[in-house]
Structure formats: C-alpha cells, structure tokens
Amino acid sequence: MTKIFDEKWTLDLLKRLVETPSPSGYTTKVMDLIGRELALLTIPFIKTNKGAIIATIKGTNNARHRLLTAHTDTLGAMVKEVKSDGRLKLTNIGGFNWDAVEGEYCHIHTASGKDVRGTILMHQTTVHVYKDASSAKRSAENIEVRIDEKVLTSDDTRELGIEVGDFVSFDPRFEALENGFVKSRHLDDKASTALLLELIRSLKEKGTELPHTTHFYISNNEEIGYGGNSNIPEETVEYIAVDMGAIGDGQTSDEYTVSVCAKDSSGPYHYELTQHLVGLCKKEKIPFKLDIYPYYGSDASAAIRAGFDVKHALFGPGIESSHALERTHVESLKATAELLYTYVTSDMIK
Incomplete structure (x- = not known):
C-alpha cells in the first residue's frame, strides 16, 4: 500500500x-x-x-x-457550587468515574476569559485529619477543586471571576514515547x-x-x-x-x-x-x-x-x-x- x-x-x-x-x-x-x-x-x-x-x-x-x-x-466538568471555604463542587460532563480524575490538575475557565489553575481532590484527602480518607466514596459530594490562589471564602473565589456554570477541563498529560505508545487523556x-x-x-x-x-x-x-x-x-x-x-x-x-x-x-x-x-x-x-x-x-x-x-x-x-x-x-x-x-x-x- x-x-x-x-x-x-x-x-x-x-x-x-x-x-x-x-x-x-x-x-x-x-x-x-x-x-x-x-x-x-x-x-x-x-x-x-x-x-x-x-x-x-x-x-x-x-x-x-x-x-x-x-x-x-x-469529558470535563462544570462548577456546581462555590463552597463557603472558597473551594468548588463539580458536576460531571460525560460518563466517567470520579476516581479517574482524582488528583488531576485542571483549568477553571471563567466567563471573563481568564483561566485559573486548580487540583481535583477528595474533600477528605488529608489522612492526618480524616479517618475515612481511603474509604470515603469518590462522588460529586466529596470531590472538589482546590484553587491555586489565596482563597478562604466564597467571596474570595468569586473575586477571581469564578462562578457557577464555569467549565473545568482536565490536564491531558500527553506523551508520545519512542517505542510507539501514545498516552494522554x-x-x-x-x-x-x-x-x-x-x-x-x-x-x-x-x-x-x-x-x-x-x-x-x-x-x-x-x-x-x-x-x-x-x-x-x-x-x-x-x-x-x-x-x-x-x-x-x-x-x-x-x-x-x-x-x-x-x-x-x-x-x-x-x-x-x-x-x-x-x-x-x-x-x-x-x-x-x-x-x-x-x-x-x-x-x-x-x-x-x-x-x-x-x-x-x-x-x-x-x-x-x-x-x-x-x-x-x-x-x-x-x-x-x-x-x-x-x-x-x-x-x-x-
């Protein structure tokens, strides 16, 4: 051919x-x-x-x-709720399990055009604080976004331009290896x-x-x-x-x-x-x-x-x-x- x-x-x-x-x-x-x-x-x-x-x-x-x-x-997500501590609850876009994106870096795409970085984590991530850190269900109730900005309240987060309905995308982590494998989200x-x-x-x-x-x-x-x-x-x-x-x-x-x-x-x-x-x-x-x-x-x-x-x-x-x-x-x-x-x-x- x-x-x-x-x-x-x-x-x-x-x-x-x-x-x-x-x-x-x-x-x-x-x-x-x-x-x-x-x-x-x-x-x-x-x-x-x-x-x-x-x-x-x-x-x-x-x-x-x-x-x-x-x-x-x-696949992706949207901001479902701006929590009182400034973190974000999500609603999923497309069919995926929440544990498939736990720990992933992400972008929050604001309506103003500004992108804000964050990490998708369980609320109960810290093993020194939460007894159920390993057993808690990976779900929309427990998954949240930790924003990479100094935010302590919902008002702090909203001052960044982040609001309910903003899209969230997952980092792809693209790699093309010399042996022919290609891996990425x-x-x-x-x-x-x-x-x-x-x-x-x-x-x-x-x-x-x-x-x-x-x-x-x-x-x-x-x-x-x-x-x-x-x-x-x-x-x-x-x-x-x-x-x-x-x-x-x-x-x-x-x-x-x-x-x-x-x-x-x-x-x-x-x-x-x-x-x-x-x-x-x-x-x-x-x-x-x-x-x-x-x-x-x-x-x-x-x-x-x-x-x-x-x-x-x-x-x-x-x-x-x-x-x-x-x-x-x-x-x-x-x-x-x-x-x-x-x-x-x-x-x-x-």
Missing part, C-alpha cells in the same frame, strides 16, 4: 488537539483549530449552528455520498480527529480522486449524546463513525490494530457495511479486530436514532483505559489510517 500515514504530522496535531481544552459545551477553541487546519489545506467547510464542522471533498459520483465523523469534545476521540485530518491532508497532497463525494464531519457534542445527528447531507448513503475501540476483559480490541465494531449499546451496526470494512482489512492485510462494546454509543448510532436513513458503521484505534488515563500505539493509528484511506478510495456497497 502507498504510504498514507505521516506519523510525525499526526502526532504533532494530536498533541495540539488534546492540549486545547474542549469539554462538551466548551469547544469553540478546538473547532477554531480544526478550521485553521482545513483552511491551510484549502478544503471547503461549513460550521453548523451547534458548532460542528463539515468539510467536503467532491468525488466522481456526486449522487451517493459518504460521511465520516470524529468528535473533538471531551482525551484520545477519545481526538486521536480519530487527527486521523481524519491526516486523511484529508494525504488525499490533497496526492491529488487522489475519490469515487464518491465524501463529507468529514467533526462533531462537538458526542460525549453528551447528540454530536453527529443533524446537518447530514441528504445524499449521504454510508455514515462511518471513527471512534475508539474499547479494551478490557472479554474484548478482542487491542492497541495495535484497528477495531471494527459489530454492535454496541444501540444495537448492531449495518451488517453489510461492517462486513465490507472487514473485507477491506483482509484484502489489504490491515491488522484489525472485530468487537462488541456493551456500554458504548457513537455519533453514527445518534444519527440512526435521529431518523436518518443511512448505512452506519464504526471503527477506530484501540484505546486502553477509556474515559480515564488513556493509551494507544502508533500501530493502531496506522492501521486505522490505512482502513480510512482504503475505504474512501473504494466503491460503495450496493
């Missing part, structure tokens, strides 16, 4: 993506980054009222379209977003002609359930969500192959389209795993629920420890990139 995966370009972009805070509902900066990248590639795009971006590359067949989507919104789904932009860059650079007009939908509300469920061009026949493969007991997905999902919590994906993807992997010798994710949903399943008459499928890189301190490997990124390129340059199923 022709080389279509620029590892350095992809990892450089991925680092910039994960280091741009974008919890669902607070995605303007990361979508602006996406817009700048597409502008550099001279790819036309539109921005939806919800803030998503849809870029389009015309193909020889303009009657039956394809759509590929990835999402840039991430928010690889779900910024790894796939980087791969879609890498695909666009590769198609543009090589002047590749696509057999079908193809839309690249970068959504920004997937973690809360309604990212890619609107603004789908009516000519769209095939809808592919490019999102993480979940790794764990009973799963086949790993960090070294592309994961193709047959079924998730929404039900089975389109059988013929899924088998078409499997066939492409076998034909091109792309390392892959077929899997089922019991506690998972995607923008493709959201589009189906919204009533769109499309054939839907899902594949993406394998991500270890999803919705926590995530990790993948460049081998999985490369396999996903190869399947993306093979898919968009092949004919549609009938």
